[in-house]
Each structure stands twice: as C-alpha cells, then as structure tokens.
Amino acid sequence: MLHSELLAQIPLFDTLAAEDLEALANRMTERKFQAGTRVFDKGDTGSSMYVVLSGAVQIFLPGAENEPRVVLKDARTGEYFGELSLFDDKPRSASVEATVDTTLLELTREEFGDHLSKSKNAAMTILAEMAERLRETNAMLSQRAARDVVKEFEENLTWGQRLADKVAELNGSWSFILFLLALTAAWSAANQWLPKPFDEYPYQFYNLALAILVALQGPLIVMSQNRQTMKDRATAETDFRVNLKNEVGIEGLLREVGALRAETTKRLEVLERMMRSDRLRAEIPAKKPGGPLGPS
Structure with a gap:
C-alpha cells in the first residue's frame, strides 16, 4: 500500500487533496523496530506521529514495580498513533x-x-478538521449525557420487534416449560380416551406443530438478542459520555482548586510578612526625639 493511501485512511488527513497527501507522504521516514523494541516511553517529549506500515505495536501504560502493564491497544498495519504530537x-x-x-x-x-x-x-483543511472535532466535542459536552437509553430504545420499537422480545422472554421462563408439558399430557390423554382420536399415536400433527414452533422460535430469539446487543452498545456509549463529562468537570475543579490554593498561599505569605513586620516594630523601642544635653 502506498504511503499516501495510508495517510488518506487517517481521519485527520482524509479531507486533504491528493497532491497534499503525496507531499506529506514524501516527507515521512521509514523506521524499523525489532520485536520487543520500544518506540517511545510514557513521559517522553512527543514531536512526531507514526503510521504502521507493516508489523504491529502495542500501546500500553507501564505498571509500577511487580505490576503488569495496562494494554490500551494493539495497532496493526494501516493504524496510527501519536498524531497530537504534531x-x-x-x-x-x-x-x-x-x-x-x-x-x-x-x-x-x-x-x-x-x-x-x-x-x-492544506493548512485550511487541517484547521477545518480540527474545528469540526472541537465543535463535536463541545456539542457532546454541552448536552445532557445521562439518559435512559434503554427506555428511549424501547419506545421506538415496532410491534414486530416487541413481539419478538415477548416471545424470547416467554421462552426463557418456567411458565413456557410447564405449558408445553401440560399441553403434551392433555394432547396424549385426549387422543387416548376420545372415541374418535384426531391425532393418534405417534402424534404426527402434534410433532409438526412443535417443529414449526421451534423453527419460529430461533429467528425470533436471535432478533431479540441482536436488539439487546444494540441496547448494550447504546448504554456503553452513554456511560462513556457521562465518564467523559465527569472527567472534564473534575479537571476543571482541580484547576480551580489549584488556583484557589495558590491565591490562598500568596495571601497567607503577605499576612505573614505583615505580622513579622509588626512584631519587629513592637520589639524595637521607638527612638525618642532629642538626647542628653552635653556640658555647657
């Protein structure tokens, strides 16, 4: 794959013109790393971004002594990292x-x-992309993050989707098992004791009905499971937005507390200097005007 094609897959550069992508690709340098070699460490000063041309790298947070690392992501061919360092x-x-x-x-x-x-x-395109990202972030942070997404999801279900959920809920209950057992017993007794049985042993019609029921249950249950997966995904996205807003709010509070602490420390230092000056003035007696008269 060409270097310019790799750049075109990165959201930061995907709106650039072909000539700009080619020019940036020509400015990129290939760097080879053997397995187990560090590309950079946490805390290093960043000055470049990387695109995986071949192989794979692991992005992680190093653990403390005798603690395992926390793996954040495994980047493979075509993926990138470190773009903010630009x-x-x-x-x-x-x-x-x-x-x-x-x-x-x-x-x-x-x-x-x-x-x-x-x-x-190229500069205007990059600025437009960064502005769009900032606008999306501001919109996400300004709107209410905590929502009952499951309730909203269920309110938009069609009657067919609601039916599938009810069928899946019923199939996973003791009521359905007891109903089938009772129906089977009643069906067998009726065909055993009635003068003219409508479905004699081995109950072919009943077996056909059960086969149709099983054939319909499978797709309905899978449909319900797919919707549950979508609900879980929507819930996870909402949790992410809530956590992001909380993190931003906590960072803002920490900045304000830091500023308040610095201002308080500054004022305490001023008060301490004033008290020290007052104490020194109180300890040193004031010099009276005039002095002893000398011999005339």
Whole structure:
C-alpha cells in the first residue's frame, strides 16, 4: 500500500487533496523496530506521529514495580498513533513497543509544519478538521449525557420487534416449560380416551406443530438478542459520555482548586510578612526625639 493511501485512511488527513497527501507522504521516514523494541516511553517529549506500515505495536501504560502493564491497544498495519504530537510538545501519555518486527512511517512536527506553511489549502483543511472535532466535542459536552437509553430504545420499537422480545422472554421462563408439558399430557390423554382420536399415536400433527414452533422460535430469539446487543452498545456509549463529562468537570475543579490554593498561599505569605513586620516594630523601642544635653 502506498504511503499516501495510508495517510488518506487517517481521519485527520482524509479531507486533504491528493497532491497534499503525496507531499506529506514524501516527507515521512521509514523506521524499523525489532520485536520487543520500544518506540517511545510514557513521559517522553512527543514531536512526531507514526503510521504502521507493516508489523504491529502495542500501546500500553507501564505498571509500577511487580505490576503488569495496562494494554490500551494493539495497532496493526494501516493504524496510527501519536498524531497530537504534531500540534504540541507535551509528554507522551503512554508507551509503545513493537510486538513483532515492525516498520513505521514517521511524520515529524517540523516536516508537517513546513508543508502547512507552503500549502495554504492544506493548512485550511487541517484547521477545518480540527474545528469540526472541537465543535463535536463541545456539542457532546454541552448536552445532557445521562439518559435512559434503554427506555428511549424501547419506545421506538415496532410491534414486530416487541413481539419478538415477548416471545424470547416467554421462552426463557418456567411458565413456557410447564405449558408445553401440560399441553403434551392433555394432547396424549385426549387422543387416548376420545372415541374418535384426531391425532393418534405417534402424534404426527402434534410433532409438526412443535417443529414449526421451534423453527419460529430461533429467528425470533436471535432478533431479540441482536436488539439487546444494540441496547448494550447504546448504554456503553452513554456511560462513556457521562465518564467523559465527569472527567472534564473534575479537571476543571482541580484547576480551580489549584488556583484557589495558590491565591490562598500568596495571601497567607503577605499576612505573614505583615505580622513579622509588626512584631519587629513592637520589639524595637521607638527612638525618642532629642538626647542628653552635653556640658555647657
């Protein structure tokens, strides 16, 4: 796969023109890493992004002493990481290690900035993409995150979907088992004791009815399970939004508490200096005007 095609798969660059993708691809450098080699460590200063050309890397949080690492993601061919380092020089938030012999494409901040300075269209496209991401984030943070998604999901179900859920709910109950047992016993007794049985042993009509029932139960249960999977996915997305808003709120509170602590410390230092000055003035007696008269 061409380097420009790999770049086109990255959301940050997928709206760039073909000539800009080709120019950025030519600025990328191939770097090879053997299995077990660290690409970078958590806390390192970031200055470039990487695209996996071949092989695989593991993105993880290193554990403390005698504690296992926390694996965040396994990136394979065509995937990327470290793209935020193109815009700031903050430390890396995780470590990356090659799990097999791997070739990465590296795009440095200097090369990226140099291309943007020469291509107005590329710069505007990147700014538009970043603005769209910021707008989506603001919209997500401004709206109410906690919602009863299961209730909303169930309110939009069709009658067929509701029927499938009811059938799946009934099939997984003792009521359905007892009903089948009672129906089987009644069917057998009726055909045994009636003068003119309507379905003699081996009860072919009853077996046909049971076969049709089983054939219908399978698709209905699978449909209900698929909807349950969709409900679980919607619930997980809502939990993610709630956790994200809570995290942003906590970070804001921490900043405010930090600012309050700094302001309080500053004022306490001023008060301490004032009290120290007052104490020194009280300990040193005031000098009276004039002095002893000398001999005349």
